[in-house]
Amino acid sequence: MSAVVQSAAATDVEENLTDGFNLIIDALKLNGLNTIYGVPGIPITDFGRMAQAAGIRVLSFRHEQNAGYAASIAGFLTKKPGVCLTVSAPGFLNGLTALAHATTNCFPMILISGSSEREIVDLQQGDYEEMDQLAIAKPLCKAAFRVLHAADIGIGLARAIRAAVSGRPGGVYLDLPAKLFGQVMNADAGKKSLVKVIDAAPAQIPSPDSIKRALDVLKSAKKPLIILGKGAAYAQADDALRAFVEKTGAPFLPMSMAKGILPDTHPQCAGAARSTVLKDSDVVMLIGARLNWLLSHGKGKTWGDAPKKFIQIDIEPKEMDSNVEIVAPVVGDIGSCVSALLNGMDAKWPAAPADWVGAVKTKRDDNVAKMAPKLMNNNVPMDYHGALGVLRTIVKERPDAILVNEGANTLDLARGIIDMYQPRKRIDVGTWGIMGIGMGYAIAAAIETGKPVLCVEGDSAFGFSGMEVETICRYKLPVCIVIFNNDGIYRGTDVNASGSGDPAPTVFVKGARYDKMMEAFGGVGVNATSPDELKRAVNAAMDSGKPTLINAVLDPAAGSESGRIGNLNPQSKLKKK
Numbered sequence: 001m002s003a004v005v006q007s008a009a010a011t012d013v014e015e016n017l018t019d020g021f022n023l024i025i026d027a028l029k030l031n032g033l034n035t036i037y038g039v040p041g042i043p044i045t046d047f048g049r050m051a052q053a054a055g056i057r058v059l060s061f062r063h064e065q066n067a068g069y070a071a072s073i074a075g076f077l078t079k080k081p082g083v084c085l086t087v088s089a090p091g092f093l094n095g096l097t098a099l100a101h102a103t104t105n106c107f108p109m110i111l112i113s114g115s116s117e118r119e120i121v122d123l124q125q126g127d128y129e130e131m132d133q134l135a136i137a138k139p140l141c142k143a144a145f146r147v148l149h150a151a152d153i154g155i156g157l158a159r160a161i162r163a164a165v166s167g168r169p170g171g172v173y174l175d176l177p178a179k180l181f182g183q184v185m186n187a188d189a190g191k192k193s194l195v196k197v198i199d200a201a202p203a204q205i206p207s208p209d210s211i212k213r214a215l216d217v218l219k220s221a222k223k224p225l226i227i228l229g230k231g232a233a234y235a236q237a238d239d240a241l242r243a244f245v246e247k248t249g250a251p252f253l254p255m256s257m258a259k260g261i262l263p264d265t266h267p268q269c270a271g272a273a274r275s276t277v278l279k280d281s282d283v284v285m286l287i288g289a290r291l292n293w294l295l296s297h298g299k300g301k302t303w304g305d306a307p308k309k310f311i312q313i314d315i316e317p318k319e320m321d322s323n324v325e326i327v328a329p330v331v332g333d334i335g336s337c338v339s340a341l342l343n344g345m346d347a348k349w350p351a352a353p354a355d356w357v358g359a360v361k362t363k364r365d366d367n368v369a370k371m372a373p374k375l376m377n378n379n380v381p382m383d384y385h386g387a388l389g390v391l392r393t394i395v396k397e398r399p400d401a402i403l404v405n406e407g408a409n410t411l412d413l414a415r416g417i418i419d420m421y422q423p424r425k426r427i428d429v430g431t432w433g434i435m436g437i438g439m440g441y442a443i444a445a446a447i448e449t450g451k452p453v454l455c456v457e458g459d460s461a462f463g464f465s466g467m468e469v470e471t472i473c474r475y476k477l478p479v480c481i482v483i484f485n486n487d488g489i490y491r492g493t494d495v496n497a498s499g500s501g502d503p504a505p506t507v508f509v510k511g512a513r514y515d516k517m518m519e520a521f522g523g524v525g526v527n528a529t530s531p532d533e534l535k536r537a538v539n540a541a542m543d544s545g546k547p548t549l550i551n552a553v554l555d556p557a558a559g560s561e562s563g564r565i566g567n568l569n570p571q572s573k574l575k576k577k
């Protein structure tokens with residue numbers, strides 16, 4: 001209900017009034033947007049307070065980028081746009097990275113930012129935190145809107161919601177100049193101006209022809225492969241996806257945030273035979289995954305010489321043929337597309353050829369067996385495998401916990417080693433391979449799902465959002481952060497070739513105790529030097545639900561440059577000796 005301001009007009013006639021503050025709050029609540037991630041300040045300080053008083057959950061962060069990442073992953077986890085609230089110019093810019101990230105990753109998010117007065121900004125007269133924010137946001141998001149009149153707040157938010165969640169989801173910018181918040185209007189007219197968005201992301205039904213074409217190509221396959229991407233996780237069509245994959249009998253490969261839609265231990269999972277299935281498959285069906293760098297653009301050495309046919313299911317028609325020819329494009333939402341495919345497969349649908357399925361299974365079992373002893377080592381100092389072996393078991397025992405993961409070696413090895421068992425339980429660096437998502441993701445995951453969160457963080461990765469441990473302690477969130485502390489980026493062993501006395505660019509303070517940071521804010525800090533210690537500390541944290549940070553001391557020499565993507569890192573052949 002709108003808080004009503006009473007005003008005694010000169011005429012002595014009392015009118016019920018509302019204002020921009022109240023209308024924005026009412027519009028958010030009307031559309032079920034009940035959580036805001038942000039940082040307060042001019043002109044939104046009072047807005048945050050009032051929103052909280054009105055029952056919206058307001059999570060106040062230490063830096064807007066982290067609040068923005070929180071909003072972006074809230075969008076991924078819930079299919080509703082995550083809302084981030086920032087102050088003008090610098091706060092807005094801090095949030096913008098996350099907005100661009102949301103757009104790149106196809107997560108629905110709305111960045112709402114206060115801004116300075118139009119009249120002054122447009123004449124460039126030097127207002128407090130002056131910046132033409134709308135113009136700057138536009139190229140970095142799916143849509144950008146500005147509201148100048150209180151009466152347009154309802155429409156403005158409705159447009160933002162639709163733009164964020166319909167079609168391919170993405171980031172939307174909503175610019176609210178300071179004056180708007182205090183603008184007063186008649187309360188009844190204000191109430192009527194609000195819009196409850198109906199069917200914000202309408203089902204997009206694929207054409208029957210496209211379904212038939214896709215099934216014909218799939219049926220012709222001798223070596224089919226299904227690749228599940230994070231769009232498939234986002235779609236929340238878990239039962240239909242599982243039924244479809246099982247009906248085909250084909251090996252499936254989950255992209256990192258699609259792990260767990262079907263468990264990584266499923267007999268058809270080809271995660272541990274990735275190179276084999278990419279090289280040797282003859283028909284590849286992409287479901288909510290793009291053929292970008294993460295899949296070597298669908299060509300080159302990774303994909304082998306044998307000719308391949310691609311089928312692609314995606315809500316975005318322009319995604320088709322972006323990197324290679326798609327012989328069977330299926331455009332629609334994944335739930336509708338997969339249901340239509342299932343309907344088109346009769347009882348006699350042939351299972352994937354047994355020789356192919358068998359070959360993939362053999363490769364996978366071999367690779368798993370080769371890895372097993374490494375994961376059981378109790379070396380001190382720890383290596384990645386010893387530490388990850390422990391975490392792998394913990395996730396197996398606690399399959400509903402959410403795993404947040406970032407770093408280089410810490411990311412690449414954890415992704416391969418830690419099996420996931422449920423959909424949308426693994427959230428990580430995403431399409432950009434971005435560092436800094438860690439604490440924002442952890443906070444949103446805890447808030448949006450109420451589940452315990454385990455963060456597996458490189459020491460460098462953690463540094464990008466580390467101050468938010470205070471936020472985690474303040475809101476008493478069930479987050480356990482494990483820092484793989486190898487004294488630096490990739491390794492802690494680099495030396496400065498100049499001998500100037502400065503450390504090399506990739507190394508940090510040796511023997512740093514990140515656990516003390518957590519203690520500073522009343523959380524639990526643990527220094528773990530062996531896999532056994534690590535296991536005890538993580539289990540205690542997951543049992544207690546207390547904010548915990550475990551400094552896992554790793555061998556500084558254990559990692560490799562850029563983790564698994566060293567090939568993307570140019571190296572000078574002309575280095576000085």
Ligand code: ADP
Nearest residue numbers: 168229230231235255288289290314315333334
């Ligand atoms: P990954 O990184 O896991 O490979 P990408 O982010 O590259 O995944 O691809 C996700 C794809 O999923 C995008 O092309 C996006 O358009 C698509 N997508 C997102 N939501 C849906 C949906 N509900 N239905 C169909 N496609 C979707």
Ligand code: TZD
Nearest residue numbers: 407408409410434435458459460461488489490
């Ligand atoms: N800045 C941002 C925003 N994203 C990035 N990906 C990078 C910088 C470059 N970068 C990586 O790609 S991984 C990484 C950086 C700085 C950190 C790797 O070190 P780590 O992990 O300690 O997190 P490991 O286990 O030591 O490899």
Ligand code: MG
Nearest residue numbers: 458459488489
């Ligand atoms: Mg490191």
